[in-house]
Amino acid sequence: MRAPTGGRPFGARRPQTGFARREQPEPAGLAPRRAAIRLVDGVLSRTRTLDAALEADHDPTGFRALNERDRGLARAIAGVTLRRFGTLRGLIATRLDKGMPKKGGPLEAILATGAAQALFMDVPVHAAVDLAVAAARADPDARHFAGLANAVLRSIAAAGAPTPEPGLDLPPWLFARWRQAYGEETAAAIADAVAFEAPLDLSVKADPEGWAARLGGVVLPTGGVRVPSGGQVAALEGFAEGGWWVQDAAASIPVKLFGNLDGKRAIDLCAAPGGKTAQLAAAGADVVAVDKSAERLTRLAQNLSRLGLSASVRVGDAASVTMEPAEAVLLDAPCTSTGTIRRHPDVAWMKREHEVASLSRIQAQLLDAAARLVAPGGLLVYGVCSLEPEEGERQIAGLLARNPKARIEPVTPDELPGLREAIDDQGCVRALPSHLANPEPRLAGLDGFFAARLRIG
Incomplete structure (x- = not known):
């Protein structure tokens, strides 16, 4: 069976806009399918994440040209x-005696999106198959395999969805790591949780009960508001007025570990896109936000302006930046982001196992630099949206071994009501996607996240 990312890079193979022109009007519903195929193909070829494709100024997918309904x-x-x-790849592979054709263009994405609609979405089988075949015929490379696509998809649809298996929809290397780190039962629970689309979590400036009532959501133990996903965020009540910002419940935890920040100086390292900067400012801190990307800091400043909050922004590398030490230093370090797969499913297929080690080395450098920016007796909070121990627990163990002035200041259950299970034996926070259970899967879970609070000096 061919690996999902095999073959030549998508961008080098042909332009993503390379569907052939046709004299006849295209079938109704084909345009959003073609956009979905291009989005998926960019991920499978590791040329573009979903977010990058959806936010790029140049849109090679045709996504932006769609109306709102078709974009959805x-x-x-x-x-x-x-x-x-993972399931789709296996179903397709069993029906391709000679493997995926090497010159089929986006054929793998065509088959996968067609099968996904036929098996897991409320789309009639004939529509899912016929439109996938039409997409194949419209592509200069895949059109030679339109008959094959028709046969494969009809066979998959006739067999129906298989019985779910724990971890089958994840890359084998990733699920194996989770089983080793958390055990079979917890790893399976994580895999089940990330199979559902994440809800929309909001951090509010004030009155979470009121915002929950207005938006049809619920108040979380972290003090945020959770609403079912779907629709345009900017169209929700309170967005334009700056009443709240989007931030997963787990991502809101690190700032809460500082306690009272009113009037204190805080440094937010690797600050963009700015959710934690907004938290720090809303808590009354005098914030300096540092990030190496000037473009991302511009967006951070725009978000703060919408919220009516302020912070000093500084372009710089967190590993080498120098400034006056602060009482509170936050490092939300770059990581593999494996804790965000339920929110960003492309992460599972974009990342490779070797990236854990390379990012771990960067995190250690950043932690040492962050510790130097903490005023004597101040607090350093470290966080990553990763489920990999090398990026979380082992980073803290390494810092403690290197820096005799650092010590863990344990988080207590009363600081995280409703999330006692996320506090480990050392008093660090290890949030899992399977935490915050709810009978309604659309309102359950949170991002996988690690956070540690350290007193320096």
Whole structure:
């Protein structure tokens, strides 16, 4: 069976806009399917993440040209395909005696998106298959395999969805790591949790109960508000007025570990996109936000302006930046982001195992630099949205071994009501996607996250 990312890079193979022109009007519903195929193909070829494709100034997918309804459909198809890609890849492979054709263009994405609609979405089988075949015929490379696509998809649809298996929809290397780190039962629970689309979590400036009532959501133990995902965020009540910002419940935990920040100086390292900067400012801190990307800091400043909050922004590398030490230093370090797969399903298929080691080395450098920016007796909070121990627990163990002035200041259950299970034996926070259980999967879970609070000096 061919690996999902095999073959030549998508961008080098042909332009993503390379669907052939046709004299006849295209079938209704084909445009969002073609956009979904291009989105998925960019991920499988590791040329572009979903977010990058959806936010790029140059849109090679055709996504932005769609109306709002079709954009929602394209995103839904791409999301379901990537969440169930392990299963889909296996079903497709068993029906290809000679493996995936090497010159089939986006054929793998065509088959996967078609099968995802037929098996896991409320799309009639004939529509899912016929439109996938039409997409194949419209592509200069895949058109030679339109008959094959028709046969494969009809066979998959006739057999129906298989019985779910723990971890089958994840890359084998990743699920094996989770089993080793957390045990079979917990790893299976994590895999089950990331199979569902994440809800929309909001950090509010004030009155979470009121915002929950207005938005039809619920108040979380972290003090945020959770609403079912779907629709345009900017169209929700309170967005334009700056009443809240989007931030997963787990990502809101690190700032809470500082306690009272009113009037204190705080440094937010690797600050963009700015959710934690907003938290620090809303808590009354005098914040300096540092990030190496000037473009991302511009967006951070725009978000703060919408929220009516302020912070000093500084372009710089967190590993070498120098400034006056602060009482509170936050390092949300770059990481593999494996804790965010339920929110960003492309992460599972974009990342490779060797990146854990390379990012771990960067995190250690950043931690040492962050510790130097803490005023004597101040607090350093370290966080990563990763489920990999090398990026979390082992980073803290390494810092303690290197820096005799650092010590863990344990987090207590009363600081995280409703999330006692996320506090480990050392008093660090290890949030899992399977935490915050709810009978309704659309309102359950949170991102996988690690956070540690350290007193320096």
